[in-house]
Amino acid sequence: MTIRALEKVSVGQNGVGAFILQCIKMDIHYCDQSGSSRGMNSFIKSELSKFAALNPQIEFAVSPRPRKHPLIIGHYINGKQKSICVRNMHALQILKKVELLRDSSGEKTKKVNKPVTSINESVRGVWSPYHGNGMPV
Amino acid sequence: MLAPEQIFNEEESHESSEESASFQQANLPRKTLPSPHPDRAPRSAKLAALHARLSLSKKIPLQILARTLVDPSADAHPQFNNANLAFVGASLLQYHTSEWIVTRYPRLPMGIVFSAMNGYAGGPALLRIARAWGVEAAAAPGEKVDPGYLQYSREKPTVLVHKWGYARAEVKELEKYKWRRGMSSRVIFDDPFGNTVSKEPKEPKDPKDPKEAAELEFRQTRDPDNSEIRDGDQNAHANFVRAVVGAVYLYCGSEAAKTFIKAFVLSRTLDISNLFSFRLPQRELTRLCDRENFDPPVARLLSETGRLSRTPVYVVGIYSGYDMLGEAAGSDLESAKIAASINALKSWYLYSPPNVSLPSDTFEEGAAPWEPAYIDMGEIIS
Numbered sequence: 478m479t480i481r482a483l484e485k486v487s488v489g490q491n492g493v494g495a496f497i498l499q500c501i502k503m504d505i506h507y508c509d510q511s512g513s514s515r516g517m518n519s520f521i522k523s524e525l526s527k528f529a530a531l532n533p534q535i536e537f538a539v540s541p542r543p544r545k546h547p548l549i550i551g552h553y554i555n556g557k558q559k560s561i562c563v564r565n566m567h568a569l570q571i572l573k574k575v576e577l578l579r580d581s582s583g584e585k586t587k588k589v590n591k592p593v594t595s596i597n598e599s600v601r602g603v604w605s606p607y608h609g610n611g612m613p614v
Numbered sequence: 615m616l617a618p619e620q621i622f623n624e625e626e627s628h629e630s631s632e633e634s635a636s637f638q639q640a641n642l643p644r645k646t647l648p649s650p651h652p653d654r655a656p657r658s659a660k661l662a663a664l665h666a667r668l669s670l671s672k673k674i675p676l677q678i679l680a681r682t683l684v685d686p687s688a689d690a691h692p693q694f695n696n697a698n699l700a701f702v703g704a705s706l707l708q709y710h711t712s713e714w715i716v717t718r719y720p721r722l723p724m725g726i727v728f729s730a731m732n733g734y735a736g737g738p739a740l741l742r743i744a745r746a747w748g749v750e751a752a753a754a755p756g757e758k759v760d761p762g763y764l765q766y767s768r769e770k771p772t773v774l775v776h777k778w779g780y781a782r783a784e785v786k787e788l789e790k791y792k793w794r795r796g797m798s799s800r801v802i803f804d805d806p807f808g809n810t811v812s813k814e815p816k817e818p819k820d821p822k823d824p825k826e827a828a829e830l831e832f833r834q835t836r837d838p839d840n841s842e843i844r845d846g847d848q849n850a851h852a853n854f855v856r857a858v859v860g861a862v863y864l865y866c867g868s869e870a871a872k873t874f875i876k877a878f879v880l881s882r883t884l885d886i887s888n889l890f891s892f893r894l895p896q897r898e899l900t901r902l903c904d905r906e907n908f909d910p911p912v913a914r915l916l917s918e919t920g921r922l923s924r925t926p927v928y929v930v931g932i933y934s935g936y937d938m939l940g941e942a943a944g945s946d947l948e949s950a951k952i953a954a955s956i957n958a959l960k961s962w963y964l965y966s967p968p969n970v971s972l973p974s975d976t977f978e979e980g981a982a983p984w985e986p987a988y989i990d991m992g993e994i995i996s
Contacts, residue, residue: 481725
């Protein structure tokens with residue numbers, strides 16, 4: 478055999494083929510007494526069941542956290558967490574935050590300078606100085 | 615096929631909740647189950663979320679999804695672990711992957727086909743797929759674990775999906791003395807990844823259930839020398855993915871299973887041109903040109919710069935008659951020539967015919983008749 482095969486593992490790109498929502502779990506914490514949780518309590522009563530039904534991919538865990546501000550924690554497939562304190566927000570504001578956590582990929586936010594990042598090879602190829610007719614000086 | 619209720623009601627060790635209540639009333643010590651009771655599956659939020667995340671059909675019950683998460687190392691009973699489902703899934707995965715590779719790249723050498731199979735459907739790839747699905751492993755398997763966790767035991771020996779069929783008679787010598795085995799014999803005698811199949815499924819040490827073990831057809835692997843088994847983590851995750859494929863096949867049919875495999879396994883990116891490692895590219899190219907009745911290959915210097923400098927660059931093209939087969943740049947003439955030969959060989963091997971249909975496309979009702987795919991005559995130097 479003159480050819481030896483190397484071992485490589487295929488690389489997945491989320492959304493190519495199938496899309497997996499990266500948020501897997503959301504912890505929703507509230508307090509019964511504190512005024513900062515008033516919006517959160519009404520969110521849990523009125524909005525959460527609708528939101529959970531629309532997003533069955535996410536596991537929701539609602540638990541009280543007495544004498545603390547209300548909190549949402551999103552857990553992601555990459556093992557990271559993102560938490561947002563939603564004190565004094567009303568239900569619709571909290572819904573926005575919950576949607577933000579749902580749509581997040583779990584990666585740290587970073588500045589994106591390039592319009593496209595791709596693992597595919599460039600269709601046009603890489604420019605080579607050794608090909609074509611050189612410019613006469 | 616049995617309905618899930620029938621399966622789950624058969625075994626006396628996994629009683630329904632009423633029976634276990636009567637056990638407790640009689641003050642009998644209740645045996646703890648090795649894995650969660652299937653009745654708990656519909657109430658697990660994790661499991662329902664996983665079901666939705668994979669966009670599985672409603673036809674696949676949550677109990678079956680829970681069963682795919684139980685590795686044989688956690689629960690040895692074949693009706694409660696995923697070994698059987700994983701076997702079905704493994705054969706489907708290997709079938710669809712191999713037909714996809716072979717029809718897309720009909721000229722690949724067999725070693726590269728095996729490597730590509732491993733890259734798409736082998737253990738490491740399936741481990742990554744399982745991780746990308748957001749499946750977490752339970753710290754230890756048991757009755758009280760949430761059914762949405764992957765359950766396998768790190769201490770206990772795990773189980774490989776056993777392959778039916780031929781095991782080489784000389785498998786001991788192959789392992790002990792590292793006998794050579796040719797590529798053609800791997801096609802016939804070995805598994806879809808070109809690895810040897812061990813001779814005998816080892817007898818389970820537990821003498822209680824020899825019948826079950828025989829019907830399960832798995833290999834109990836207890837020797838620490840087998841490196842594949844040492845990675846119980848990878849094996850459990852891979853078996854889970856295989857079992858999900860098997861469950862999709864059993865409940866939704868072969869078309870759904872094919873779509874599932876396409877969406878989750880074959881859509882991943884593997885650059886096949888990176889799998890090649892050539893030893894004698896120039897000789898191989900000469901043999902190829904000879905075989906295909908091309909003019910013998912000739913290397914020509916296309917351009918050069920800085921021959922007397924510290925960093926010269928030569929661009930060499932390999933020509934067969936007037937046709938350029940490949941070209942490459944290198945810092946000396948010899949390495950440029952070798953790189954150009956490698957490029958020429960890769961462009962031969964990686965030929966991909968446009969718009970090929972797969973053999974499995976004809977399984978559908980009312981499918982178009984099969985058009986034979988292009989098949990290459992084989993290896994250049996075997």
